[in-house]
Amino acid sequence: MPRSPLQLLDGLLDEDGMESAAHRFVLGGPFGAEPAEDTAERLARFADAGGLLVETSHSYAGGKAEAAVGDWLRRNPGTLGVTTKVGHDTTGGDIPLSRDTVFEHVRAALDNLGVETIDVLLYHCDDPARSVVELADTLVALIEAGLVRRVGVSNWRAERLAALAAELGERDHIPVASYQFSLAEPDPALLEGSLHADSAVLDAVRTHRLPLLGWSSQARGYFARTGPKQHHGKPDPYDTEDNRARRLRCQELAGQLDSRPETVALAWTLHHSGVWPSIGARTTAQIDNSLQARRLTLTEEQVHWLRHGR
Template identity: 85%
Template sequence: MPHSPLQLLDGLLDENGLETAAHRFVLGGPFGAEPAETTAERLAHFAGAGGLLVETSHSYAGGKAESAVGDWLRKNPGTLGVATKVGHDTTGGNIQLSRDTVFAHVRSALDNLGVEAIDILLYHCDDPSRSVAELADTLLSLVEAGHARRVGVSNWRAERLAALAARLGDSGHTPVASYQFSLAEPDPALLEGSLHADSAVLDVVRRHRLALIGWSSQARGHFARTEPKAHNGKPDPYDTEDNRTRRLRCVELARQLGARPETVALAWTLHHPGVWPSIGPRTTAQIDSSLQARRLTLTEEQVRWLRDGR
């Protein structure tokens, strides 16, 4: 009997070895800031190509992103799982993560998405004024209320992530983590408060066997161009000496493999078990281009060389 997309999603998150044509890519994009037909075309194409999970946030596109995704999900129920994040206002600023505020935002997200339960519900940020225990208990309450199937966090410091994983683990739940993760490591000062999955975070992810949604997995196009690109009027956070040399190594290996440099960089990300690279293609052709990374099998030596040059 074929598995449903959501059964496959749980299977891949839990690394239980399901044999399936499904893949670990997560679809992001400018939902709510583009024509509805563009969103619909991209979501349908992604689902048809074995995609399982679409990612958005309660704050994206001035609060319009969830509704844009929800319009398609209502017409195609059970086709894709959905991950959304709460903890930012519609300007992208952090809010206090009180239980009442979180529950109110989650109920609003459920209405926007048109689903009975959110497949993966994440805190978009931390609230250091509150204990990990309090924030974890709020997440558990959301699961117990039937509002979320899986829960987790984005942009938490490693020590707080570890404490959360332990707290939820004691209650039988393994959280999902969400951080920037790609071959290009950004200048943290230019990420505007968001966090890269550094060695400390990755140690927690591995130790607690967490699934990691790696956003900006293509480093905002760093490996597909030769010149830096400003973001929101600020310098390109990926334009560093280390990342420029990594791009050159991708170009060299891509020539050997008959692939594109950005495909090699994305294959590097896929090489890491438990990482779900989030991609933000604007067209169906760009979805297909990203999915080509599945056909590249890199050796451990190539993976190490791409990152460290040795």
């Protein structure tokens, strides 16, 4: 008997093996800031293509994103798992991660999403004023209350991530890590407080065998372009000399493989076991293009060359 999407999700978060009907892509997008029919069309296409997990946040779209996803989930229960994040207000600013505040926001997220349990709940930010033990206690309490199934963090410094992983590991929980991860390494000064999965973060991920949700896996469309593009009127954090060279190498390899540069770049992320790349597709065509990356098998030499050029 086939396993349900949520059973597959549990297995894939804990194992490197893949089921033929499922894939590791996570679907993000402008939920709550677009017409409801656009959201519904993309979620349906993603689910039909073997997708397991949709990603949003309690703060996205001025607080409207979860409800937009929830409208579809209510009509299609059990079809997709959902990960959401708490810790930002509706302007994107950090808030204190007190136990009461976190529980309040999680209960609001459950109402918005129309689900009994959130599949993956992430702290959207750290609260350095609080100990890792206190923050871990809150996450475990959420699990024990049956409000969430899996927990994790986004945008924590590597040493705090490692400490949380050790603390939760002692309680038989493996946290999910969420960071920017793509072939294009961004200029950290232009990420506005968000963190890239640098070598220190990746060391913690590997040491504790954490699933990694890699947001901006396509570097905001960087590999599909031929020149720089501003993001909300600000410089593109991915438009660096190193990344321009990586984009040229993607173009070269795409020509050899009869593929597209952005597809090659996305296949690079899939080569890393335990990484779940998040795709911010705005159309079903972009979902289809992203899924083509599953059909590209890169060699170790190609993976190294794409990143380092040698």
